[in-house]
Each structure stands twice: as structure tokens, then as C-alpha cells.
Amino acid sequence: MFIGGYRAVYKFKCDVTVWNRTKSKCDPLISLGATYKASPEEVAAYCDVTIAMLADPNSAVDIACGKNGAANGMGPGKGYVDVSTVDDGTSKLICERIKATGASFLEVLLFFFASPSLAPVSGSKKPAEDGQLIFLTAGDQSLYERVAPLLEIMGKSKFYLGDIGKGATMKLVVNMVMGSMMATFSEGLMLSEKVGLDPSVLVEVISQGAISAPMYRLKGPSMIQSQYPTAFPLKHQQKDLRLALGLAESVSQPIPIAAAANELYKVAKSQGLSDEDFSAVIEALKSKTKE
Numbered sequence: 547m548f549i550g551g552y553r554a555v556y557k558f559k560c561d562v563t564v565w566n567r568t569k570s571k572c573d574p575l576i577s578l579g580a581t582y583k584a585s586p587e588e589v590a591a592y593c594d595v596t597i598a599m600l601a602d603p604n605s606a607v608d609i610a611c612g613k614n615g616a617a618n619g620m621g622p623g624k625g626y627v628d629v630s631t632v633d634d635g636t637s638k639l640i641c642e643r644i645k646a647t648g649a650s651f652l653e654v655l656l657f658f659f660a661s662p663s664l665a666p667v668s669g670s671k672k673p674a675e676d677g678q679l680i681f682l683t684a685g686d687q688s689l690y691e692r693v694a695p696l697l698e699i700m701g702k703s704k705f706y707l708g709d710i711g712k713g714a715t716m717k718l719v720v721n722m723v724m725g726s727m728m729a730t731f732s733e734g735l736m737l738s739e740k741v742g743l744d745p746s747v748l749v750e751v752i753s754q755g756a757i758s759a760p761m762y763r764l765k766g767p768s769m770i771q772s773q774y775p776t777a778f779p780l781k782h783q784q785k786d787l788r789l790a791l792g793l794a795e796s797v798s799q800p801i802p803i804a805a806a807a808n809e810l811y812k813v814a815k816s817q818g819l820s821d822e823d824f825s826a827v828i829e830a831l832k833s834k835t836k837e
């Protein structure tokens with residue numbers, strides 16, 4: 547088994563083999579008993595099921611299909627599960643390459659389960675550690691059934707959505723909504739402060755009303771303190787908005803609110819906030835209001 551993306555840390559109750567570009571990030575897993583292999587190809591050759599979690603479409607393709615990539619170690623009877631958030635075209639490309647080896651392929655997209663018991667500082671990292679994820683999957687149903695016990699260790703619920711691409715597109719739609727919600731919430735916090743209201747009270751009012759969302763209650767208090775402990779990196783939220791814009795364009799669907807939110811995340815990236823939590827998008831509004 548191979549974990550490319552490391553931010554979401556899972557507690558497996560089975561043999562785990564790991565690889566990551568920056569090897570030092572594997573150390574905590576190795577110290578818990580995981581085996582290390584020197585390349586994605588070696589991991590795939592060694593394991594029955596390989597799980598990859600990479601930053602974006604380019605790295606997902608590179609690690610699956612590139613030199614020393616996982617596809618070189620795949621073959622009949624093996625399974626490749628890609629957990630990176632990518633567009634449907636990328637997922638189909640990786641699927642084709644993996645299936646050409648005789649292996650099966652499943653795309654799995656993660657979303658965090660909103661539990662009232664979550665600590666207020668957490669985002670999607672803590673639910674991952676606690677095994678409280680939601681999985682959106684598509685591709686080979688037999689592989690879905692085979693890895694179901696693994697997904698059940700890591701998550702709360704799972705959906706099988708059918709053909710390859712359906713999981714990726716569902717995730718992009720979900721994250722388009724999430725990115726826009728966070729941008730407008732940021733505007734609300736900034737405006738409330740500017741007009742002399744207490745933003746903490748705003749968070750409480752929103753939390754009790756019809757527009758309540760767990761994300762506001764989870765992230766609001768730290769945003770008010772200008773703290774952005776990274777659960778979901780801002781650069782990935784902007785990537786997902788960019789991919790959602792491409793998806794919308796491919797079917798001529800206007801998504802003007804998401805387009806405006808994307809611009810705000812781009813400003814935040816240009817301020818050096820890429821690796822902060824995506825709630826740091828509020829900083830882009832602070833610089834605009836400073837005169």
C-alpha cells in the first residue's frame with residue numbers, strides 16, 4: 547500500500563507499505579510499523595492494493611504513469627485507488643494506464659464528515675485521523691467491494707457513483723460550493739467587524755440559524771484570531787475551484803460566484819498563503835481594505 551499524500555494520516559489495522567517524495571514525512575508511519583519502499587513502482591509491485599494521494603492532476607499522473615511510477619508495478623489481480631482530488635479527464639487517463647496492465651482502478655474522493663463532537667480547531671485533518679471521512683468512489687465495482695473494509699477503517703460512509711469521473715466531478719462540485727461558502731463567510735466576518743459588530747457573535751448567530759454549516763463553527767473562532775492551522779491547504783482549494791471552472795465551461799454552465807471566489811483565493815496565494823488552511827482566504831480581504 548502506498549500513501550502519496552501525507553496530510554491526511556490514517557490508522558490502518560493492516561500491513562502498510564509507504565512511499566512519499568519527501569521521505570522524512572514517512573517516518574512517523576515507519577515508526578508505527580509501516581514498511582518503506584523506494585518508489586511508487588516498488589510499492590505497487592509489493593502490494594495487492596495501492597492507494598495514492600497526490601497534490602494535483604500533474605503529480606497524480608506523474609506518480610501513476612511516469613518513470614518509476616506505480617503503473618510499472620501493477621498487473622492482474624492488483625488494484626490502484628487514487629484518492630487525489632483531480633478532474634475527471636485526469637482520472638480517466640490514469641485509469642486507462644492502470645487498466646492496460648490488467649489491474650483494476652477506483653477513484654476515491656474524500657470529504658469530511660461533520661460531527662457535532664469535532665473539536666472546534668479541526669478541519670478535515672482531524673476527521674481523517676478519527677476515521678470520520680466520507681468517500682465518493684467510482685470505477686471498478688469489484689475493487690470497490692475489495693477495499694470497502696479499508697475505507698471503513700478510514701471513514702464514516704461511502705458512496706459508489708458508477709463510471710470513472712463521477713467521483714471526481716461530484717467532489718469538484720462539492721468543493722466549489724465549499725470554496726464559495728468560505729469566501730462569503732470571510733466577507734461576513736470582515737464586514738461585521740468594520741461596522742462595529744462582534745464577529746464572534748456573528749458566528750454564534752449563523753450557527754443557530756438556517757444558514758448554519760459545521761464549517762463556520764469549526765473555522766470561525768480561529769479565523770477571528772487570524773489563525774489558520776492547516777487542515778486543507780489553501781492552494782488545493784484554489785486548485786479545486788480552478789478545476790470546477792473548467793468543468794463548468796465544458797458544459798457551458800455559468801458559475802459566476804465560484805469564479806469570483808477563485809479570484810480571492812488567487813490573491814491569497816499571491817500573499818504567500820498557499821500552505822495555510824483555506825480559511826486564510828480572509829486575509830485577501832484584509833489587504834484590500836487597508837488604505
Ligand SMILES: NC(=O)C1=CN([C@@H]2O[C@H](COP(=O)(O)OP(=O)(O)OC[C@H]3O[C@@H](n4cnc5c(N)ncnc54)[C@H](OP(=O)(O)O)[C@@H]3O)[C@@H](O)[C@H]2O)C=CC1
Pocket residue numbers: 550551552553554566567568569571599600601602604605608609629630631632656657670671777778779782783
Ligand atoms: N487535506 C484535506 O483535508 C483534503 C485533501 N484532499 C485532496 O487530497 C490531495 C492531497 O491533499 P493534502 O494531503 O492535504 O496535500 P499536501 O499538499 O499536504 O500533500 C500533497 C502530497 O503530494 C505530494 N506531491 C506534490 N507534488 C508532487 C510531485 N510532483 N511528485 C510527487 N509527489 C508530489 C507531496 O509530496 P511532498 O511531501 O514531497 O511535498 C505530498 O505528499 C489533494 O488533491 C487535495 O485536494 C481531499 C480532501 C480533503
Ligand SMILES: O=CC(=O)O
Pocket residue numbers: 631656657658669670721778
Ligand atoms: O477537500 C477538502 C475537504 O476538506 O474535504
